[in-house]
Amino acid sequence: MSNRKPLMAGNWKMFKTPAETQAFLEAFAPLVAATTHCDVAVFPPLVNLAAAVAAAQGSNIGVGAQNLYWGKEGAFTGEVSGHMLQAAGCSYVIIGHSERRQYFGETDATVLRRTQAAIEYGLIPVVCVGEKLEDREGGRTDAVLAEQFDGGLAPLTAEQFATVVIAYEPVWAIGTGKTATPEMAADAHKFIRGKVAEKFGAEQAAATRILYGGSVKPDNVKSLMAQEDIDGALVGGASLEPKSFASIVNF
Numbered sequence: 001m002s003n004r005k006p007l008m009a010g011n012w013k014m015f016k017t018p019a020e021t022q023a024f025l026e027a028f029a030p031l032v033a034a035t036t037h038c039d040v041a042v043f044p045p046l047v048n049l050a051a052a053v054a055a056a057q058g059s060n061i062g063v064g065a066q067n068l069y070w071g072k073e074g075a076f077t078g079e080v081s082g083h084m085l086q087a088a089g090c091s092y093v094i095i096g097h098s099e100r101r102q103y104f105g106e107t108d109a110t111v112l113r114r115t116q117a118a119i120e121y122g123l124i125p126v127v128c129v130g131e132k133l134e135d136r137e138g139g140r141t142d143a144v145l146a147e148q149f150d151g152g153l154a155p156l157t158a159e160q161f162a163t164v165v166i167a168y169e170p171v172w173a174i175g176t177g178k179t180a181t182p183e184m185a186a187d188a189h190k191f192i193r194g195k196v197a198e199k200f201g202a203e204q205a206a207a208t209r210i211l212y213g214g215s216v217k218p219d220n221v222k223s224l225m226a227q228e229d230i231d232g233a234l235v236g237g238a239s240l241e242p243k244s245f246a247s248i249v250n251f
């Protein structure tokens with residue numbers, strides 16, 4: 001066991017209203033109130049952040065957003081800044097999720113800018129990397145992960161990088177019910193940790209949390225978490241229901 005404290009993160013994507021957010025947290029908070037072995041956070045849509053922060057107050061549940069823009073404020077219609085997220089009570093933000101990369105033109109260069117902005121405003125960035133099915137089948141998994149790391153994270157200073165959480169999410173495993181085998185995930189995590197060591201040193205690599213994401217469910221979380229290099233989960237579908245997410249958190 002490493003001394004990295006796991007993080008169990010619920011990525012709600014575009015699901016739930018403010019009232020549903022409040023109802024979720026009222027049911028979920030007691031189920032994880034005694035949880036100390038990991039950090040717990042939910043990532044609701046922007047319009048629900050105020051409800052989530054209010055409902056999570058006094059609990060051990062952190063709240064994060066699913067994206068941010070890198071400016072502080074300005075004429076950027078439709079965008080929200082790290083400054084605003086922090087002021088709204090967020091402590092985390094997901095950056096570079098594969099759905100953002102696939103549908104909204106996110107690139108490694110914009111991942112870098114968003115990550116820098118998150119750190120500047122005191123948010124913990126959860127930066128997503130992962131290969132597509134054709135990359136895996138073509139034997140390019142490591143090359144893709146290296147490219148995403150080199151473009152999105154390696155240019156950070158060591159001080160900036162210290163707060164980063166990485167989420168390895170093989171794109172072919174997201175929302176498909178196909179989980180990477182624990183061994184496949186472990187290999188990718190080990191490779192990513194090696195990249196962190198190369199760039200930021202062995203001590204930082206030993207401290208960096210690397211989450212696995214992609215069809216994590218109550219019945220597969222334990223075998224994933226048994227892998228030395230897996231430090232938590234980024235959970236989509238199975239984080240939408242309080243009992244299901246609680247049983248993942250308390251695996």
Ligand code: PGA
Binds near residue numbers: 169174213235237
């Ligand atoms: P999933 O999503 O758990 O529904 O596969 C994970 C994610 O996209 O973060």
